[in-house]
Amino acid sequence: MRLTIAMEYGIAVILYMGLACNTLRKTESPYVTIDEISTQCDLSKNHLIKVIHILGQTDILTTIRGRRGGILLGKPFADISLGEVMRALRKIPEGRQGESFQQDVRQLLTLPIQEAEQRYQEAMDQVSFADLVEQFKTKRSGLKNHTSRS
Template identity: 35%
Template structure:
C-alpha cells in the first residue's frame, strides 16, 4: 500500500505545525518551502485539513495556520482514513467474475484493518516525542 502524496504532505504539515510552540502560526509559503512542494498543492492540503477540523486559519496580514486541537488528540489512522481512498481492489461482481468465490478480498480487508489499527495507535505527538533529530530538521532558521 502506498499513501498518496496528498496524505503524505498532510501528515508532514501536521507534524511541522505540532513542532511549533503553542498558538504559534505558520503559513502556506513556509510549509511548502520546508517540504519542497508547490504552493498550489500546499494550499489544497491546508484547505482540506482545515475543512476536516485539524487546522485553524487566521486571516489577515499576520495570519496563518496552526493546529486546531492538541497533537496528542490527532491519530495518524484518522488522518489516513479521512484522506485516502482505502479500497485496495475493485471486487464488484461487475468488475470481477471470481468475486463470489474469491478469498483475496477478505485477506485484503483484514490487512487494511490491521494497517489502520497500527496507525490508530500513533498520534502526531508520538512522532515528535523524544525525537530531537526531527525537531532540528523542522526548526525555523534564525
C-alpha cells in the same frame, strides 16, 4: 494501503506544526502559513493548499483566511493520530471496468483487503504525532552530534 503523496504532505504539515510551536519559527504569530511550510519543508505550494484544505475540513487543522490568517492545529498535538491524518487524505480508488473474471477476482479479494486495511488503520491510530516528533527530535540530535564530530 499505500502512502500517497497527499498523505506524505499531510504528515509533513502536522509534524511541522508540532515542531514549529517550539523551535523552528522566527515569527511571533501563532499562525503558520502555507508559504512558511512550503519553504521550510521544500514542498509544492499547490499540493499543500489542497492537503491543508482537506485537513481544514476536519478537526485536525483550523484555517483562518485573510492577510493575517494561517493555520493552527485544531486539537492538541498529542491527540492527532497518524491514522486519522491518513484517512482524511485517502482517495477512494475508482472501480475499474474489466472482464467478468477480473471483476470476480476483485470481488473475492474485497473482504480480505478491507480486513487488512482495518488492522492497518488500527495500528496507525496508535501512533500520535507527539510520538513522531520525539522520534524526529532524537534522530535530528543524533545526526547533529554525529556530523559535529567529523
